[in-house]
Each structure stands twice: as structure tokens, then as C-alpha cells.
Amino acid sequence: MEMTTANSIQWDRVKELVELAQERNTDPLIWTMQLSSMLNSIGISLPSIEVEEILVSHICWYNNVPHAWKLLERALIAKIAPPLFVLALLSTKSFLLPFNYY
Numbered sequence: 001m002e003m004t005t006a007n008s009i010q011w012d013r014v015k016e017l018v019e020l021a022q023e024r025n026t027d028p029l030i031w032t033m034q035l036s037s038m039l040n041s042i043g044i045s046l047p048s049i050e051v052e053e054i055l056v057s058h059i060c061w062y063n064n065v066p067h068a069w070k071l072l073e074r075a076l077i078a079k080i081a082p083p084l085f086v087l088a089l090l091s092t093k094s095f096l097l098p099f100n101y102y
Contacts, residue, residue, distance in 0.1 A: 010042050014051060018058050022067050028074040036080060052081035056089040 017038060021031040039046060055075055059068045075081045 028070045032074040047082040
């Protein structure tokens with residue numbers, strides 16, 4: 001149980017960093033360095049599927065704004081996130097939306 005709590009606290013810190021970067025309109029390059037540093041200090045190996053899930057869900061379900069896409073782009077460039085996994089997540093999300101209207 002303690003392991004799960006520690007793990008959820010780590011991911012909450014990642015979510016918080018993403019939200020703060022968007023609120024403060026942080027330069028994506030600086031955000032990428034902060035995220036990479038935080039992930040390394042926590043001991044998460046890169047590329048991280050979990051980080052990518054957080055970024056994609058943040059963009060698709062909460063904040064479909066240009067700055068969020070720039071953060072995702074920088075995460076891909078810095079190899080924090082695996083590109084094929086991003087494509088898989090985005091294609092699943094975009095294909096599900098139109099079917100809800102029928």
C-alpha cells in the first residue's frame with residue numbers, strides 16, 4: 001500500500017508540473033529540462049509511458065490549447081515520451097470522439 005501511495009505522489013508531482021507550466025506559460029524548453037530533472041531525481045527511466053499518458057490525457061480531456069501541444073512536442077524531442085505510444089494514444093482518442101455523436 002505504501003508503494004502505491006509513493007507512486008501516486010510522484011505522478012501527482014508530474015501532473016502539477018504540467019499544469020503549472022501551462023498556467024504560467026513557461027517556455028517549453030525550460031519545462032522539459034525541469035521535467036527531465038524531476039523524473040531523474042524520482043528514479044523514473046526515460047522514455048516513460050506513464051508521463052506520456054499524463055500529457056496526452058491533459059491535452060485531450062482538459063486543455064486542448066497550443067501551449068499544451070508545445071509541451072508535448074518538447075517531451076517528444078527530449079525523448080521523455082515514446083513517439084509511437086503518443087500516436088497510439090492520440091489516434092484512439094480522436095477516433096472515439098466522432099462515434100459519440102451517432
